[in-house]
Amino acid sequence: MQRALLFLNPHSRHGSTRAANGAIRQLGESGMSLLQYSNYDRRDMASLIRRHAPEIDCVVVAGGDGSINAALEGLVATGLPLGILPFGTGNDFARTLGIPVEPVAAASLIVQGDTRSVDVGEINGRFFINVASMGLSVELTRHLTGALKQRWGRLAYPIAAAKALVRVRPFTVRITRAGQSLHARSLQVAIGNGVYYGAGMAVYDGARIDDQCLDFYCLEPAHLWRVPLSFAAFRRGSNRALPGVRAFCSPGPIEIHTEPALAVNTDGEITTTTPATVRLLPKALNVIAPTGNLPTSAAERSRRNDDAA
Structure with missing residues (x-):
């Protein structure tokens, strides 16, 4: 891979550090020709990828999950491979794939050029790579400001979560899939594609990014004070054993109706x-x-998850 379109997010947690410069320098010294964008609007990333597609071999995103999400439309449309320099705060997609967080090591992986194909989720026409969710996670996103992430790093997530718990309110939800419906009074609904979201939280510890299956859970705690006690289980991805959690795996489609209407968070952005x-x-x-890390059989996982639901 000799020609790369590079998006460097200077506002990401590590986008302006010496390590970031070293990683980018390594790409150039390996013989890779870099067309670099550092001052860009994330809303333009997909169109820039399409524009330069005939003249490049891959796209490199130096940033976090939000930057990767902004590039998804262009990447899916062109089929160009994505290289990742995980300069964000959470870097959940990189973690799911086993990409090293150390910038120079991540650059070395891009130079090797080994590719794999992974699944992508879509909600109301918007792509997501990690998770789409509503309820508690949206309140968390509203409190998870750039200034908070720059100051506290990964600790910004539990700080924002504590603030969100004060404001979140239960909602009524109806989920329909394969002709069957379930109704619930919930604080959070999440549909995961890979393993991790929210800076290391796990949708499900048996999830895979390429198993052709979406992992769904609905959080229905009897008492709000129980939610913080469940934090450790959510970090491990063992939340399906918790009281008040309903979960299943499905290739889709899944229809979700809520009362009232709710904002939806996709990979850390309300979209x-x-x-x-x-x-x-x-x-x-x-x-x-x-x-x-080859995926588990989708059919095997579907049976296991339906039994747990």
Whole structure:
């Protein structure tokens, strides 16, 4: 891979550090020709990818999950491989793929050029790579400011979560899939594509990014004070054993209706509202990543998760 379109987010937690400069220098010294954008609007990333597609071999995103999400539309449309320099705060997609967080090591992986195909989620026409969610996570996103992340790093997430718990209110939700519906009074609904979200929280510890299956959970605590006590289980991805959690795996589509209508968070950004239709695009994204960690059979996981639901 000799020609790369590089998006460097200077506002990401590590986008302006010496380590970031070293990683980018390594890409250039390896013989890779870099067309670099550092001052750009994330809303323009997809169109820039399409514009330069005939003249490049891959796209490198130096930033966090939000920057990767902004590039998804262009990447899926062109089929260009994605290389990741994980300069963000959470870097959940990189963690799911086993990409090293150390910038120079991540650059070395891009130079090797080994690719794999992974799934992409879609909700109301908006792509997501980690998770789409509503309820508590949206309140968390509203409190998770750039200034908070720059000051506290990964600690910004539990700080914002504590503030969100004070403001979140239960909502009524109806979820329909495969002709069946469930009704619940919930604080949080999440649909995961990979393993991690929210700076290391796990949707489900058995999830895979390429298993052609979306992992759904609905949080229905009997008492709000129980939610903080569940934090450790959510970090491990073992939340399905908790009282008040309903979960399943599905290739989609999934229809979600809430009362009242709610904002939807996709990969850390508020992008749409309910009602929502969730779909899966199997193996829609090519990404430069370690090629190990083969997925569990989707059929096997579907049976296991339906039994747990």
